[in-house]
Amino acid sequence: MATAVDKTKSRLGARGLRGLLLIGPAVLFLVAFFVLPLFDNAMRSFATADGQGFTLARYVQLLTDRFYLGVTLETVVLSTVVTLICAAIGYPVAYFLVRKAGRWSGLVIFLLIAPLLTSIIMRTFGWQVLFARRGLVNNLLVQELGWLERPLQIMNTPAIAIIGLVHVLVPFMVLSIATVLQGIDRRLEESAQILGAGRWRTFREVTLPLSADGIGTGAILVFMIANGSFVTLVLLGGGFQTLPLFIYQQFNTTRDFSMASAMSTVLLVIALACLYLQLRLVRRQGGS
Amino acid sequence: MRARSLTDLVLLVFVVLFFVFMLAPILIVVLISFTSASFAAFPIPGWSLRWFARIFEYQPFIDALLVSFTLAIVATLLSCVIGIPASLYLARARAGWANAVSTFLLSPLSMPMIVIGFASLFFLSQIGIGVSFTALVITHTVVCLPYVLRTVTAVYRSIPPSYEEAARILGASPLVTFREVTLPLIRSGIAAGCLFSFLTSFDNLPVSYFFGSSQTNTLPVVMLSYMEHQFDPSIAALSTLQLLLAVGALIVADRVYGIHKMTVAT
Numbered sequence: 001m002a003t004a005v006d007k008t009k010s011r012l013g014a015r016g017l018r019g020l021l022l023i024g025p026a027v028l029f030l031v032a033f034f035v036l037p038l039f040d041n042a043m044r045s046f047a048t049a050d051g052q053g054f055t056l057a058r059y060v061q062l063l064t065d066r067f068y069l070g071v072t073l074e075t076v077v078l079s080t081v082v083t084l085i086c087a088a089i090g091y092p093v094a095y096f097l098v099r100k101a102g103r104w105s106g107l108v109i110f111l112l113i114a115p116l117l118t119s120i121i122m123r124t125f126g127w128q129v130l131f132a133r134r135g136l137v138n139n140l141l142v143q144e145l146g147w148l149e150r151p152l153q154i155m156n157t158p159a160i161a162i163i164g165l166v167h168v169l170v171p172f173m174v175l176s177i178a179t180v181l182q183g184i185d186r187r188l189e190e191s192a193q194i195l196g197a198g199r200w201r202t203f204r205e206v207t208l209p210l211s212a213d214g215i216g217t218g219a220i221l222v223f224m225i226a227n228g229s230f231v232t233l234v235l236l237g238g239g240f241q242t243l244p245l246f247i248y249q250q251f252n253t254t255r256d257f258s259m260a261s262a263m264s265t266v267l268l269v270i271a272l273a274c275l276y277l278q279l280r281l282v283r284r285q286g287g288s
Numbered sequence: 289m290r291a292r293s294l295t296d297l298v299l300l301v302f303v304v305l306f307f308v309f310m311l312a313p314i315l316i317v318v319l320i321s322f323t324s325a326s327f328a329a330f331p332i333p334g335w336s337l338r339w340f341a342r343i344f345e346y347q348p349f350i351d352a353l354l355v356s357f358t359l360a361i362v363a364t365l366l367s368c369v370i371g372i373p374a375s376l377y378l379a380r381a382r383a384g385w386a387n388a389v390s391t392f393l394l395s396p397l398s399m400p401m402i403v404i405g406f407a408s409l410f411f412l413s414q415i416g417i418g419v420s421f422t423a424l425v426i427t428h429t430v431v432c433l434p435y436v437l438r439t440v441t442a443v444y445r446s447i448p449p450s451y452e453e454a455a456r457i458l459g460a461s462p463l464v465t466f467r468e469v470t471l472p473l474i475r476s477g478i479a480a481g482c483l484f485s486f487l488t489s490f491d492n493l494p495v496s497y498f499f500g501s502s503q504t505n506t507l508p509v510v511m512l513s514y515m516e517h518q519f520d521p522s523i524a525a526l527s528t529l530q531l532l533l534a535v536g537a538l539i540v541a542d543r544v545y546g547i548h549k550m551t552v553a554t
Contacts, residue, residue, distance in 0.1 A: 125515070
């Protein structure tokens with residue numbers, strides 16, 4: 001009896017040891033090279049100029065100074081706008097992919113993933129060729145068709161920056177929504193129609209609410225990536241002043257690293273909040 | 289794809305427009321890369337491969353291509369070495385803390401890259417690694433590890449444990465079981481994870497940007513600085529090559545693994 005208990009105990013111990021050996025390297029690696037750098041970075045944002053004392057001055061400045069508050073607000077507003085556009089454009093595409101594409105769905109998925117394989121540099125180059133003052137679109141509108149007197153200014157406007165971000169992020173939204181749409185029991189929609197609801201009403205009152213989780217997952221994902229993106233904004237311009245752009249600027253020109261650290265910490269806190277929401281949503285999906 | 293009603297037709301038109309929007313800036317770059325003109329504009333006067341030749345004449349491109357390639361391979365290998373064992377454990381673990389560990393190991397995906405890059409630069413400099421190829425390998429592995437972990441875990445979880453149990457009952461040692469049963473079963477997951485990891489590293493700009501030096505400039509960093517000074521079709525040619533590489537890899541991975549499954553796994 002006693003030996004059996006011992007055996008179970010030692011087997012449990014062995015299993016625990018095996019688990020530790022398997023996950024240990026990955027956990028240690030990320031603690032050393034992911035958690036510690038971020039922690040160190042946060043510490044820098046609290047350090048006084050001489051490196052000895054502790055100060056909250058940068059956060060007070062970030063959260064009370066009109067200018068800095070504006071930067072944080074602009075980051076969130078820009079990401080929200082991009083997320084809303086992605087949801088509006090992405091939903092019909094996801095719906096088409098799941099419900100209408102049929103044997104073409106492989107192609108549709110391929111076309112969705114293909115842009116994910118291209119670099120931001122390639123896309124930006126493409127936008128420039130298309131929308132520059134003497135670009136393809138302006139040439140067409142002014143010279144070929146004669147619809148316009150003067151070429152449109154598209155590059156370096158907020159619009160092209162938003163278009164660029166949506167282009168990068170909308171596939172994530174489509175795939176998130178499509179995953180949830182795929183799991184909806186079609187019989188629920190059929191029941192609604194049998195009970196006399198029209199197609200539009202069935203969609204509005206059955207399909208759309210049932211796919212809300214997909215929109216939620218996609219929205220958090222898109223928002224999260226949009227919040228941290230800066231390459232698109234650096235390359236396409238548009239005059240936005242967001243946290244990532246400011247970190248980039250502080251690093252390159254101003255070289256006020258402590259302020260940049262404080263800004264990255266704010267960005268990090270927003271990201272953590274998104275991660276928390278994402279986990280809650282995933283758990284709810286798993287539970288239902 | 290029959291348009292049975294007006295709504296369906298409107299939807300179809302919308303989707304077609306959507307893909308025109310998605311593909312236009314990409315296809316235009318592919319076209320431009322074959323131009324014979326010395327500027328990136330339409331109409332294209334004639335076709336040539338001169339811009340592809342230009343890539344191989346411009347030394348910084350070659351150097352950066354080599355750095356990016358080596359980096360992507362080393363970071364992917366390192367991600368596999370530490371990531372696959374963790375996946376094997378986490379896929380079968382049922383304890384609550386295993387879930388927390390999973391979340392932690394995947395969390396680099398959710399953190400802004402610019403923050404990871406900026407923070408790592410200072411931290412690695414403090415511990416004496418500084419701006420070096422090693423620093424790039426470390427930061428890229430942080431970013432790539434979640435991709436390997438996620439795909440391998442997803443594939444391993446979908447395989448019933450009974451295969452391995454059968455091997456053990458028939459007398460195979462744990463090592464033999466792993467080599468002869470587990471590994472072949474998760475090979476597709478590893479392949480897909482490596483593909484994502486490689487492409488992520490190869491394409492990474494926001495992290496690599498902070499580690500730029502003549503020895504450690506990756507391809508995206510060099511392309512970015514090139515673009516700041518001139519706007520010629522060599523960037524288009526490089527992008528086209530990169531896209532070909534990625535699409536080729538995706539098609540190969542699809543043959544082994546299936547695109548449908550891959551989108552679920554991501």
